[in-house]
Amino acid sequence: MKFTRDWLFDHLDTDRPLSEILDALPMLGLEVESFDDPAERLAAFTIAEVISAEQHPDADRLRVCMVNTGSGDPVQVVCGAPNARAGMKGVFAPAGAYVPGIDLLLKAGTIRGQDSNGMLCSEREMMISDEHDGIIDLDQDAPVGESFAAYAGLDDPVIEIAITPNRADCLGVRGVARDLAAAGYGTLKPLDSSAHEGSFDSPVTWRLDLDGAEHLCPLITGIAFRGVTNGPSPDWMARRLEAIGQRPISALVDITNYVMFDLGRPLHAYDIDKIHGDELVVRQAKGGEPFAALNEKTYEMEAGMITIGDAEGVDDLAGVMGGERTGVSDDTTGMFLEIAVFDPISVATTGRKLNLNSDARYRFERGLDSESPVWAAGHIARLVVAICGGEASVPVTMGPGVDWQRSIFLGSGKVESLTGMVIEAGEQQRILEALGFSVTPADGGFDVAPPAWRGDIDGAADLVEEIGRIRGFDHLPMEHLPREDVVAKPSLSLAQARLFRLRRALATRGLMEAVTFSFLSEDDATRFGGGAENLKLVNPISADLSVMRPSILPNLLSAAARNQDRGEADAAMFEVGPVFPGDAPEDQRTAATGIRHGGTAPREWHGSARAIDLFDARADAEAALAALGVKLAGVQVKADGADWFHPGRRGQLIQGRTVLASFGEIHPAVAEAYGLRGRVVGFEIHTDDVPMPKSKGPAKPLLGLSVYQPVTRDFAFIVERTVAAGDILKAVKSGAGPLLSDMRIFDLYEGANIGDGKKSVAVTITLTPTKATLTEDEIEKISAEIVKIAGKNCGATLRG
């Protein structure tokens, strides 16, 4: 919402400086978005007279002008404008002035050998219009040496404020003035809202054909005008409209616009001579009818939209936009003016469905002053007659009216209990009355009736807000939130806290934490098992961000590819975030997902760098599970997994029947789809599936340390190549019995000397006795048991 200072002061009688008003507006809830003072911007530009304009000796298109600036000696200026001539009055910018339209700081200099000490300007050069046919040619009576901005009426600063959706009343300048007056920044000037005695009966009348849906148009007034002269608007009106970014068109059109911004009261003007028949009918669209709007576009109306039309058909989409056919033009001499209240929801729905925005719709859908068709009619009629002459008819009004009158009880303690501010009853009453509310003392408080322009006021809390904001939120007391416990309780549940631990664990392992979008492309989704119809956005911002992600892997792979393109092929990243197997609240899962690409480190002189492999991903997954509280000793590995992993290089970490984590090498075809060169490995954990650690209290079980010497033994087993190392370890564990304290594979070998299709798996074990040092016999017995079970379960023999 834009307005100018002088426009505001038409409604607000104040001696407060503008700077104070600018500071006050945001504290009333009217946030100042911009402030532009053209006088300040144009301060250097003054009115000057061209004394002489001679042809430049060395340039056909230039003239050398002597300019009287009103002070000091005449100044020489080289000018390229075709209209520069002796005796003209123009606008002069001296050396040192900034010329915004050409983004140039003027300097004294010479142009083709002739001194030039300033510039004669066009409107475009000053950025006051697009006009650039020549330099500004002012009237002869323009005062030389005076400020151009003041002379041209450009010294009225423009203020833009943001209006929250509840404050429809401030979508007109008068509403803003009312707020300021209530807050003590002046007094609201009276507005003559008396009726205008019409001098004839309107030849056009309304007919409401709403068939039980009268609430769609509760009140509509029309005034006919005859003998009006349409032409350019008066300067003051055109200038204000221009200042707020509206293009002046003609007096009749400009008046409707002006009233809309002045009083928040949209109007629609019909050329009365273009109306067929003697009535305008308000009815709901049947659906499918075309509508040629004033914006020169044609819309297809849907059934139920509120329309207004004559015998020829519809020519107004109520509250949204008027029609082309019956609009006013420069030669209009008779006008029929519509001042109506329409159902805000219907207007909003129509505008949204047709994607048709207008300043009128913006106001209608936020709710107009319900009484404005009555009180504004006289004011508007006088304005039209004053500007365009002619005469106005007796208004014609239809509709049951809006049932806007209501009373809200405001308890005497309500303001204090809700805000903590102590404001005496008299002041509360004063504030409400200054805002237009009627206040009646009642038992234990006030009965408050909101004015017709405050449809947003819904209950006592709204009244408290009005009182509070006018008093000023600076007066709110500052109260620390009372503590419930001296020592605060944890704010995170275990499920939440362990996700922070997981992040630290993975970052400590060298995985960088990423945060990527929850949606991705359909290709990404289907590649990773997603892409169901119910997870596709209806209105995505782009095809790349159109489906809810089934997995974080595709986003990390894309990220790795982007980093690869920037020359960083060694990427290790993880993300903890939501994935969406379905659209129900309980379907959403939290995934912890990581990838590694390239090598463990850049090539370096120690030779420590190596290519990553799936065991890096498995180690990441295990570290993540450990951080989530899983005891890895109870976790099994299964060679299985999703299609996006390499079929021979993927695994799952399983506890009981629950898959805790998947890991493996990303399928080369998938990696290639992302343009990734070389091996990529990754893991995925659905943290919700990982059981919570069982808590038996903070105390740890008692540590029993053995005092006896541990014993280590090595076994080199020859097995078929297909035997899983995990199964050998299982066999070793079961053979070793309870004294086993550590077990590791320390060598893996395949070669012709141990036979085709065979491999050697070397295992070292540590036995820690608990009761007495182990004898050679006892160790032999355990070793024999290990070899026996490994032989039985895995077909293993000891390497000779």
Added chain:
Amino acid sequence: MQNLDAISSEILSAVDAAETIEALEAVRIDALGKKGRVSLMMRELGGMDPEERKAAGQALNVVKDSIAAAIETRQSDLSRAALDARLTAEAIDVSLPSRPEAEARLHPLSRTIEEVVAIFAEMGFTVAEGPDIESDYYNFTALNIPEEHPARQEHDTFYLPPDGDGRRKVLRTHTSPVQIRTMEAVEPPVRIIVPGRTYRSDHDATHSPMFHQCEGLVIGDGIHMGHLKGCLIDFCRAFFGVDDLPVRFRPSYFPFTEPSAEVDIGCTRDGGGLKIGAGDDWLEILGSGMVNPRVLANCGYDPEKYQGFAFGMGIERIAMLKYGIPDLRTFYDSDLRWMRHYGFLPFDAPSIHAGLVGGTV
């Protein structure tokens, strides 16, 4: 024995002259070995009469001891020299870099969320959560934003296809639906914060289609707007680490709060730089207000009995302001260079006791 002195001095010279451990050993064997010269002389003592043997023995012992001592000294010198030579030969160029260790960092968003949680934990809040795919009811209707309300249009909502019953699903446009879910689930008093992902169909330099918010909700006995003011001032000052940070409350509008206020913090801008703290300018960082009675009623709370406040802030925004991150869009780029620069070391955990300003290590 007549030559004892001469022999002694000859051997001692040989000890001094030995340049290697091996040469010294040869000298020792030649002197003190089984068949060494001193040993042989010791053996000769047996043929002497007792008086003579005593005198010669003593003299011989003195010589033997002095030779042994000389050898030991020489041996130690030679060992040290040998060690020195080895160490010199073993010298390594310490300017060579050590083995690289992968150093990764946590994202500024998870860091910032942890900081926010730490502060509100101190004020007795717990962390609540809710789904990203929401029903129209929780995201709008229950929050007093009916269909066709202008406020709804301002949300730039992402929609999902309607479910079997024709109910429209949305990506939550704010974390406020979790207010409703929480109040439906628990009885007052309530003190929660809700950090989480939110979505709006807007993508430009200052808007991302996905971003993070942190909602707050306090319902309790006698909680009024002064508590809202205190709570948020306490938060802002702790979060930005500025004890005298000016905080301003400005009337605003949210359908789910009444009265509503936007919260600004003080700042100064000069030469393109922004500094948080007492200054001549304001920066909007939060929306807040007293929970609208209609919202309380929608959740089954008696508005005559309970009141409280709610607030919401953009996590990216406060992270950008605190840590000087200039561009919103870079948060989701996963650019390793950005992550290394703006990320936080995993052991640099924020806490009330150790401090809330990260990145000092």
